[in-house]
Amino acid sequence: xxxYQSIEQVKILDLQKVTERYGTEIHRAALxxxxxGWYLLGKETEVxxxxxxxxxxxxxxxxxxxxxxxxxxILRGYIELGIMSKGDEIIVPANTFIASIIAITDNRLVPxxxxxxxxxxxxxxxxIEAAITSKTKGIMIVxxxxxxAYTDKIANLCTRYGLKLIEDxxxxxxxxxxxxxxxxxxxxxxxxxxxxxxxxxxxxGGAITTNDPxxxxxxxxxxxxxxxxxxxxxxxxxxxxxxxxxxxxxxxxLLYLDxxxxxxxxxxxxYQKYIVNPEIILPVINDWNAHVFHLFVIRSTRRDxxxxxxxxxxxxxxxxxxxxxxxxxxxxxxxxxxxxVTEQIHNEVLSxxxxxxxxxxxxxxxxxxxxxxx
Numbered sequence: 001x002x003x004y005q006s007i008e009q010v011k012i013l014d015l016q017k018v019t020e021r022y023g024t025e026i027h028r029a030a031l032x033x034x035x036x037g038w039y040l041l042g043k044e045t046e047v048x049x050x051x052x053x054x055x056x057x058x059x060x061x062x063x064x065x066x067x068x069x070x071x072x073x074i075l076r077g078y079i080e081l082g083i084m085s086k087g088d089e090i091i092v093p094a095n096t097f098i099a100s101i102i103a104i105t106d107n108r109l110v111p112x113x114x115x116x117x118x119x120x121x122x123x124x125x126x127x128i129e130a131a132i133t134s135k136t137k138g139i140m141i142v143x144x145x146x147x148x149a150y151t152d153k154i155a156n157l158c159t160r161y162g163l164k165l166i167e168d169x170x171x172x173x174x175x176x177x178x179x180x181x182x183x184x185x186x187x188x189x190x191x192x193x194x195x196x197x198x199x200x201x202x203x204x205g206g207a208i209t210t211n212d213p214x215x216x217x218x219x220x221x222x223x224x225x226x227x228x229x230x231x232x233x234x235x236x237x238x239x240x241x242x243x244x245x246x247x248x249x250x251x252x253x254l255l256y257l258d259x260x261x262x263x264x265x266x267x268x269x270x271y272q273k274y275i276v277n278p279e280i281i282l283p284v285i286n287d288w289n290a291h292v293f294h295l296f297v298i299r300s301t302r303r304d305x306x307x308x309x310x311x312x313x314x315x316x317x318x319x320x321x322x323x324x325x326x327x328x329x330x331x332x333x334x335x336x337x338x339x340x341v342t343e344q345i346h347n348e349v350l351s352x353x354x355x356x357x358x359x360x361x362x363x364x365x366x367x368x369x370x371x372x373x374x
Contacts, residue, residue: 009314009315009316010314010315010316010353010358010362010365010366011316011353012316012317012318012351012352012353012354012355013196013353013354013355014355014357014358015195015196015200017357018200018355018356018357019202021256021356021357022252022253022256025252026202026249026252026253029044029245029248029249029251029252030245030248030249032044032248033244033245033248034245036244038244039243039244039245040241040243040244041224041241042244043244044244044245044247044248044251045063045241045242045243045244045247047247047251048063048242048247048248048250048251048254049061049062049063049207049247051251051254052191052207052209052250052254053209055181055254055257056181056183056184056189056209057180057181057183057184058183058184058189058209058210058211059210059211059213059216060208060209060210060211060212060213060215060216061207061208061209062207062208062216062219062220062223063205063206063207063241063242063247064205064206064207064208064223064240064241064242065204065205065206065223065239065240065241065242066192066193066194066204066205066206066240067099067168067170067190067191067192067193067194067206068099068102068103068192068206069206069223069238069240070189070190070191070192070206070207070208071099071100071103071140071166071168071190072102072103072106072107072238073208073219073222073223073238073240074103074166074188074190074208074210074215074219075090075103075104075107075109075138075166076107076222077188077215077218077219077222078137078138078164078215079107080218080222080235081214081215081218083137083164084107084109084137084138084164086108086109087108087109087110087135088109088110088135088136088137088138089109089110089111089112089133089135089136089137090104090109090110090111090112090136090137090138090139090140090166091112091114091128091131091132091136091138091139091140092104092111092112092113092114092123092139092140092142093113093114093115093116093122093123093140093141093142093144093149094113094114094115094116094324094325094326094337094339094341094342095115095116095121095144095324095341095342095345095346096142096144096168096325097142097170097320097321098321098325098328098330099168099170100140100142100168100325101325101331103140103190104140105331109137110135111325111334112131112133112136113325113326113334113337113339113342114127114128114131115127115339115340115341115342116144116341116342116345118341118344118345119283119284120147120283120284120286121144121145121147121283121297121345122141122142122143122144122147122148122149123141123142123149123154124341125151125153125154125157126153128153128154128157129157132157132161132163136161136163137163137164138163138164138165138166139154139157139158139163139164139165139166140166140167140168141154141165141166141167141168141186142168142170142171143167143168143169143170143171143172143175143182144171145171145283145291145293145294145295145296145297145320146171146172146175146198146264146291146292146293146294146295147172147175147283147285147290147291148172148175148176148177148182148185148287148290148291150167150177150182150185150186155185155186158186164186164187164188165185165186165187166186166187166188166189166190167182167183167185167186167188167189167190168189168190169182169183169189169190169191169192169209170190170191170192170194170197171192171197171198171294171295172198172292172294173191173197173198173199173257173292174198174199174257174258174261174292175261175290175291175292176289176290177287177289177290183209184209184211187210187212187215188208188209188210188212188215189208189209189210190206190207190208191206191207191208191209192205192206193205193206193207193242193246193250197294198257198260198261198264198292198294199250199253199254199257200253201246201249201250202245202246202249203243203246204246205242205243205246205247205250206240206242207242218235221234221235221237222235222237222238222240223237223238223240223241224237224239224241225237225238225239226238259356260356261292261293261356263356263358264292264293264294264354264355264356265288265291265292265293267293267296267354267358267363268285268291268293268296268354269288270363270367271296271352271354271363271366271367272285274367274371275298275367275370275371276371277370277371277372277373279300279301279302279306279373279374280298280299280300280306280370280373281298281299281300281348282298283296283297283298293354295320295351295354296351296352296353296354297320297349297350297351297352298349298350298351298352298370299345299348299349299350300348300350301348303319303347303348303349303350305373306350306370306373307319307350309369309373310366310369310370310373313369313372314365314369315352315353315365315366315369316353317350317351317352317353318350318351319349319350319351320349320351321346321349322346323346324339324342324343324345324346326339326342327343352366352370353366
């Protein structure tokens with residue numbers, strides 16, 4: 001074993017360094033809100049919503065408390081508009097983070113799990129049509145790890161069967177496909193600003209983007225207790241609002257998002273070129289322009305040994321995710337499903353360090369250690 005114990009640990013994501021990168025501007029933005037005395041539903045949120053809608057390329061953006069609420073409120077909005085109802089089905093990739101599933105079941109809708117492509121980890125569009133029934137009302141695509149999951153085939157299926165296309169864009173802020181950003185490709189997009197995301201707040205936060213004015217109006221009311229006029233409640237809504245400090249901070253970081261994503265892509269290119277260990281399965285990138293590398297995920301049949309080896313050599317890694325949704329205790333009604341591709345992915349994946357603040361030397365250290373694993 002080669003040892004890197006003398007070096008400081010290479011973190012999978014150093015949030016302190018990320019925040020320091022924009023430190024002066026973040027402090028100025030936070031102080032502006034503190035001094036204003038207005039902390040919710042104010043100017044900062046309004047300005048950020050406009051900035052983010054313009055950036056994504058949609059007519060509307062509604063700031064909410066987190067990414068889960070964004071998806072939950074989109075689906076609830078379609079229910080309130082009479083487009084969906086209890087017991088309807090939503091097709092969703094089987095290998096997603098559990099929030100995608102929770103958003104569906106919280107609305108008493110039924111998740112229909114479809115296997116991903118083993119190479120790209122995105123929902124396999126060749127398997128979707130077989131899952132469509134008379135109860136299907138939508139397809140939720142998840143831009144997993146930062147790679148665009150949208151395909152023309154999926155869009156055509158939505159048109160042919162009259163389905164809503166919902167984007168879980170929690171991991172792909174800034175991603176583009178043919179000059180359109182994820183979050184503007186379907187009927188509505190849910191976004192997460194969890195601190196570890198490519199566009200991360202200093203706390204929780206999320207947003208809904210859409211070109212549908214009725215959905216936007218309904219979602220905004222739902223997020224504010226079900227009210228669009230103070231003390232008048234049209235729906236039994238939620239308390240789900242992006243606060244003024246987080247909006248101000250996100251407004252700062254949004255200015256640097258494209259630059260940060262370019263740095264992530266540089267690191268991913270280096271990993272792809274220089275990781276040559278036959279024990280390692282590298283991700284397949286069909287379109288480098290359609291990936292923002294929220295995560296750089298490799299696979300190995302000896303994943304746990306590899307993770308321990310990297311840990312012993314000063315490199316932090318994470319498993320996204322060790323247990324698929326259909327094997328979780330919370331969804332025991334799904335435990336009987338056999339989804340071999342999903343289960344293989346969850347048993348083999350390992351996320352390497354990647355962020356806009358990772359240094360060239362740290363990237364080289366990671367590559368040397370991965371290549372040294374035997």
